[in-house]
Amino acid sequence: MSQTESVAKKSAAKKTVAKKTVPAKEKAEKTVKAAAPEAAKPVKAPSSSKKKSGQAFPFTAIVGQEEMKLSLILNIIDPRVGGVLVMGHRGTGKSTTVRALAEVLPLIDRVAGDTYNRTVDQFLEMENDRKGAGKIDPATIKLEKIPVPVVDLPLGATEDRVCGTIDIEQALTSGVKAFEPGLLAQANRGFLYIDEVNLLDDHLVDVLLDVAASGKNVVEREGISIRHPARFVLVGSGNPEEGELRPQLLDRFGLHARIVTILDVAKRVEIVKRRREFDEDPDAFMKKYHRDQLKLQKKIEQAKAILSEVTMDDKVLTDIAKLCMNLGIDGHRGELTITRTAYAHAAFLGEKVVTMKHVKDIAGLCLRHRLRKDPLETLDAGEKIERELAKVLGEAEAV
Amino acid sequence: MIAFTDIVGMDLAKQALMLLAVDPELCGVVIPSAVGSGKSTLARAFAGILPEETPFVELPLNVTEDRLIGGVDLEATLATGVRVVQHGVLTKAHEGVLYVDSLSLLDSSAVSHIMDAMSRGEVLVEREGLSEVHPAKFMLVGTYDPTDGEVRMGLVDRIGMIVPFTAQNDFRARKKIIDTVLGKRNSEDTEDELRMLAGLIMAAKEQLPHVSITKEQMQALVQTALSLGVEGNRADIFCIRAAIASAALAQRSDVEEEDMKLAIKLVLIPRATRMPEREAEAEEMPPQEEPPAEEEPEAEDENAEADTPDAEAEEEQKDTPDMIEELMMDAVEMELPDNILNISLASKKKSKSGSRGEALNNRRGRFVRAQPGEMRSGKVALIPTLISAAPWQESRRQESLKKGIKKRNALIISKDDVKIKRFRDKSGTLFIFMVDASGSMALNRMRQAKGAVASLLQNAYVHRDQVALISFRGKQAQVLLPPSQSVDRAKRELDVLPTGGGTPLASALFLGWETAKQARTKGVSQIMFVLITDGRGNIGLQAAYDPNAEKAPKEQLEQEIEALSRSIQSDGVAAIVIDTQMNYLSRGEAPKLAQNLGGRYFYLPNAKAEQIVDAALSF
Structure with missing residues (x-):
């Protein structure tokens, strides 16, 4: 399938999902037994009503803010990078950029119709686990291609919608307990986006931390016991002046992109012009950037493909460790994130060997939020990292 | 109507x-x-x-x-x-x-x-x-x-x-x-x-799609936004929209100067975070007298025809963004002197110190949200509990029937259904630091206070505590940091702390009280004053608002402070007074202040930030 076709299909698929409601008869078939997910049956996808009323601004038409864009792209290439937190001035296109992401995401395989977006392995693991269920023959499982899901978690979401709950209608009409998967299920193998993440209710933060740590969502209530995979790339955005982020949550984010008001007049005028153009005729605007979008999507796909071939010299690894040590970063998450991110970055550039140059590009992103916060510190976290980086690099050259 | x-x-x-x-x-x-x-x-x-x-x-x-x-x-x-x-x-x-x-x-x-x-x-x-x-x-x-x-x-x-x-x-x-x-x-x-x-x-509305704006005009508006320190890109977009709407109202198809001026007034100036700087603006030269292009300090001028003859100057003026910008800046300046202090969103302090936008924090309000919980742990939210119980009724009835219990009409509510009301009163405490920035030891006190603010904020998350800082010196007190949870913001706002001058203690108490009242309306229930001072106020309340006021006699000053302190105490605000100075000649003002506030007095000479935090938290 050519690129053009795949994208056309993708957007067509998106449209058909919109407002799809499952006839009541089908729903009634979901008995207590079926409460555990049965992929083969059409399940009412909670995402069905998620159709955006308007089109998203194209990712490639966003001016500037390279740090944020790169962070997001590296997370597509390797979800193990661990998500990204975008903090910065209001009105600088944080959520526009994240929402634009959907259009450049590659496709993934999932078990056909599965609300949990499971792979065959995940599907088998979960379904074979269930009591009374016989072994499923992998050969009978059908697959389908879907774009990597991007799920929006609004601040007002209640816990039951996040984790999933019983289908109220069914329970009311037939007294049947059927599980209705929540946002965490939808976000499996995709992106979970929280705007104003620093204002998220503590209660939900607890849930997220739990699930993010285990990669599984567990719901137990009145005889319903569901455990489903929920591995997602956490993307958060916010304005630091509206409140601090809980330290445990901050630590969960692999990368921390900072975003500031663009001070270049020409760029700002360009932003305004593009926005106006888009508002006036979104379709024409999308068309104009179609080629760029495809190009980026392809570049990302290629990077994904060569990621496993990328290698890193032990020397580079040592330098990374040195850098983290000199900066006094606790634990190993710093090193781990830098390493993974550097791999992804090299792959994105189409290079198969990670060098310190790659590390240099992404060290700030990986470490900024891991430095100890000292309000009386006059040096910016980024500068501090640069300085230590220069030291390590200097040593490397001297040897 | x-x-x-x-x-x-x-x-x-x-x-x-x-x-x-x-x-x-x-x-x-x-x-x-x-x-x-x-x-x-x-x-x-x-x-x-x-x-x-x-x-x-x-x-x-x-x-x-x-x-x-x-x-x-x-x-x-x-x-x-x-x-x-x-x-x-x-x-x-x-x-x-x-x-x-x-x-x-x-x-x-x-x-x-x-x-x-x-x-x-x-x-x-x-x-x-x-x-x-x-x-x-x-x-x-x-x-x-x-x-x-x-x-x-x-x-x-x-x-x-x-x-x-x-x-x-x-x-x-x-x-x-x-x-x-x-x-x-x-x-x-x-x-x-x-x-x-x-x-x-x-x-x-019909005219709207037919109005056009030139690139130069856009540039001028964006440049104005930049000079005013407007954050983000939304304002640029709004400003251009407003100018176009204004032209449409006048049934024109081109945006003119007045449209842009109106747009700047309504969109940009209220978002200003700093006074525009016009470098090389000679004072004796009235702006109207057509500043020639050569004198323009702005480097962004892409227009190569800087040396236009005078005859064409007027024509050119409309076309170079710098020229338009010049005009816009005039408009801005016309507006600013009277208004900048009254601009509600760019606070007085901001326009002086050049800091960026304001934002309130995630204060916990009165909002009620139902949340799973135990019946004893709070007030039960009846309707949400019923909502969550309702779907189960049928299946529970069947189950209890199986067990031989007949509960035909009763509503079966289980522990899982119970939702309790959350009042969002978990707002933590608002610590209002009031720091004496007068006199020679002010720098020291300020540093201690900054450290304490920082340290409190670092640990604030768990308790949802907030910190505000008021400094007092010269004629009157000033809110340097409005109630905030943000370490970043505290760091920025407290960067430049002026010191020296008289000691308007009464003004500080008054301002602190006002801040406390405002916080109350936003759902903060616990408020604590942390005063870092020796308690010797020497500037009266009147002097704070009337520059010509005569110096108040000592007794009047004391009365003021005492009356204020008692009102604050009866308003339920907790307080501690920390005296960090080596007092060779203690006259007991600080302990007295603490007493009137119904708070505690700490004598911590050369206190470390942590000691101040401990004192504040111990209360």
């Missing part, structure tokens, strides 16, 4: 509303104004100039989350057995006006939802088993009294126009207002005027 055309004064507010009527993509108008200035009358009259079927929804301040964004309609759901969705207020305002009186009193969770809806143009409902998207593209018209506190900057940023704050004090205008209120005007006139206005707006 008073008609839009009958309202006297508030011309800028009226203009802003008309621009909004022409281009709803401007997203709204904020009108800060004192009590009784007729701001809410104006906002309601706005409905009268909109097309007839336009929704106009007034948002009650105590709105709950489910009323705001929508949820399950329990009654209908139980009656029909099918989930029935109830739309929220935000959706009811779709394609119309959402009006909020006292915007600054709206609680933070409601503000967040409104912000979210405004940036999406829709509401995502992910609650109580419901997963839906409802349209919610509305114009927000908000009024508020700046003395009630600030509106969260994140929200204001999404609203296109902000009317500069003016106290309505023109006597003649007032008289007319009174005449109007008393119905002395002919109602026929009013009707005619209204019809005309509505026609004007209709015509402008």
Whole structure:
């Protein structure tokens, strides 16, 4: 399938999902037994009503803010990078950029119709686990291609919608307990986006931390016991002046992109012009950037493909460790994130060997939020990292 | 009902509303104004100039989350057995006006939802088993009294126009207002005027797509935004929209200077975070006298024809962005001297120190949200409990029947169903630091206070504590850091701390009390003053507001402080007084201050920041 076709299909698929409601008869078939997910049956996808009323601004038409864009792209290439937190001035296109992401995401395989977006392995693991269920023959499982899901978690979401709950209608009409998967299920193998993440209710933060740590969502209530995979790339955005982020949550984010008001007049005028153009005729605007979008999507796909071939010299690894040590970063998450991110970055550039140059590009992103916060510190976290980086690099050259 | 055309004064507010009527993509108008200035009358009259079927929804301040964004309609759901969705207020305002009186009193969770809806143009409902998207593209018209506190900057940023704050004090205008209120005007006139206005707006709406703006004009507006230190890109977009709408109202197809000036007034100036700097602006040269292009310090001029002969100078003036910008800056300066101090959103302090935007923190308001919990751990939220129990009734009945228990009519509620009310009173404590920045030891005290503020904020998250800092020196006290949870912000705001001068202790107490009262309205219940001072005030309250006031006698000063302290104590504000100075000649003022405040006195010479924090937390 050519690129053009795949994208056309993708957007067509998106449209058909919109407002799809499952006839009541089908729903009634979901008995207590079926409460555990049965992929083969059409399940009412909670995402069905998620159709955006308007089109998203194209990712490639966003001016500037390279740090944020790169962070997001590296997370597509390797979800193990661990998500990204975008903090910065209001009105600088944080959520526009994240929402634009959907259009450049590659496709993934999932078990056909599965609300949990499971792979065959995940599907088998979960379904074979269930009591009374016989072994499923992998050969009978059908697959389908879907774009990597991007799920929006609004601040007002209640816990039951996040984790999933019983289908109220069914329970009311037939007294049947059927599980209705929540946002965490939808976000499996995709992106979970929280705007104003620093204002998220503590209660939900607890849930997220739990699930993010285990990669599984567990719901137990009145005889319903569901455990489903929920591995997602956490993307958060916010304005630091509206409140601090809980330290445990901050630590969960692999990368921390900072975003500031663009001070270049020409760029700002360009932003305004593009926005106006888009508002006036979104379709024409999308068309104009179609080629760029495809190009980026392809570049990302290629990077994904060569990621496993990328290698890193032990020397580079040592330098990374040195850098983290000199900066006094606790634990190993710093090193781990830098390493993974550097791999992804090299792959994105189409290079198969990670060098310190790659590390240099992404060290700030990986470490900024891991430095100890000292309000009386006059040096910016980024500068501090640069300085230590220069030291390590200097040593490397001297040897 | 008073008609839009009958309202006297508030011309800028009226203009802003008309621009909004022409281009709803401007997203709204904020009108800060004192009590009784007729701001809410104006906002309601706005409905009268909109097309007839336009929704106009007034948002009650105590709105709950489910009323705001929508949820399950329990009654209908139980009656029909099918989930029935109830739309929220935000959706009811779709394609119309959402009006909020006292915007600054709206609680933070409601503000967040409104912000979210405004940036999406829709509401995502992910609650109580419901997963839906409802349209919610509305114009927000908000009024508020700046003395009630600030509106969260994140929200204001999404609203296109902000009317500069003016106290309505023109006597003649007032008289007319009174005449109007008393119905002395002919109602026929009013009707005619209204019809005309509505026609004007209709015509402008049609004209709107035909208005064009030049690249140079755009550049000039963006440059103006930059010089004013406006944050983000939204303002640029709004500003250009406003200029175009203004041209459309005048039935023009080109944007002219007056349109841009109006746009700057309504969009950019209220968002200014600093005074524009015009380098190389010779004072003796009046701006009107056509500054030649060579003298322009701006390097961005892409126009190569800098050396135009005089004859063409006028032509050129319209075409180079710098020229237009020059004009715009004139407009800005014309506006600024009178207004910058009154601009409600760029606070006085900000315009001086050049800091960036303001934002309130995630203060916990009065908002009630139901949440799973144990019956004993709080007040049971009945309806949410019923909602969560309802779906299970059938299956539970079957199960209990199997066990031989007949519970035909009873509602079976299990532990899992119980939802308790969350009052969001987990607001933690607001620590208001009041630091004596007068005298020679001020630097020391300031450093200690900064350290303590920082340290408190680092640990603040768990308790949702907030910190504010008031410094007092010279004639009066000043809020350096409004209640905040942000370490970043504290760091920035406390970067430059002026010291030295007299000791206006009374002014500090007064300002602290005001800050405390404002925080109360936002749901902060516990407030603690942390005074770092030797307690020796020597500037009276009057001197703080009247520069010509005579120096108050010592007894009067003491009386002031004592009276204030007692009022503050009886208002339920906790306090500690920390004296960090080596006192060779202690005269006991600080302990006395603590006593009057009903608080504790700590004598911590050369205290470390941690000691101050410990003292504050121990209380």
